């Protein structure tokens with residue numbers, strides 16, 4: 001009995017390994033292909049975007065801008081209907097990656113540490129929908145389509161009858177999660193469109209992420225696609241040593257890098273920066289200073305309407321003056337124990353979720369409860385609380 005179970009386990013492991021291997025070799029981003037790069041009018045639009053982005057670099061106002069995110073799950077099978085925890089995990093990972101709070105930031109090789117950037121653009125799952133109603137920032141739509149082919153139907157999930165329409169794309173970053181199968185035979189983890197030629201704010205604007213390949217933590221697909229959304233090209237743009245992505249702090253490279261096995265990997269006679277989120281390596285960990293400046297330029301320029309969004313009003317602020325939040329935490333960040341304050345006289349159910357979506361604590365608590373975090377891994381965690389007729393998710397950072 002135990003023996004056969006172990007065998008089954010070994011087979012399962014082998015299957016997972018094959019899948020991981022396929023992904024490592026093949027999962028691609030179709031953004032370039034769908035943008036029809038190389039066509040003169042597209043190149044002209046990119047030039048225009050370039051001029052605008054560099055002229056809008058100055059941050060407006062104080063503090064980091066917050067971009068409200070809505071995730072539309074368009075599912076046919078149960079496994080495509082990914083959990084709230086997975087979604088919360090990848091949105092939080094985007095937020096960490098854009099704010100140099102990613103746990104693997106220290107893996108960047110010394111040759112590139114001087115150009116690693118804190119982009120300073122924050123992401124939160126929307127707390128208010130376009131009508132101002134409280135929301136989880138997640139929508140779920142059943143579809144009879146068993147998959148979407150990005151080569152022939154890249155927008156089919158973005159409206160009825162097969163999908164769901166964007167929330168106001170001038171106010172929200174829309175992310176559709178569905179089953180993508182490329183007709184060209186490649187495994188596609190995701191795609192989006194650069195904010196050129198009227199794409200920004202159009203009904204097609206947003207990211208499309210494969211429910212499986214696009215949500216693997218090491219792939220960083222949402223972070224990569226958000227880079228495109230803010231105007232970045234691949235570091236291997238043009239697939240030639242004589243073309244580049246427009247930045248001097250991303251060394252020229254003529255092809256994607258699929259892993260980080262060779263720490264001395266040279267392409268185009270220079271050390272390849274495979275840690276860059278705009279490559280495919282599976283160990284990406286950084287944006288550069290120039291990429292960061294450019295993305296802030298796009299946010300303050302062609303995407304500036306996002307800055308006026310109230311989709312996350314009050315996010316990351318303490319709740320005293322807001323009628324919606326029912327609970328808050330201190331201290332935050334925390335190293336040993338969290339005090340949970342709840343505006344309720346009754347016990348509330350709680351789950352503490354780590355960055356992989358796993359519940360590391362659960363049960364019920366009352367106002368003033370102390371939750372020990374001393375044995376938890378450092379990084380972002382989410383405390384989900386459920387009282388009578390309300391739920392709330394709070395984010396906390398465990399530090400050592």
Ligand SMILES: [Zn+2]
Nearest residue numbers: 029030031234
């Ligand atoms: Zn890409």
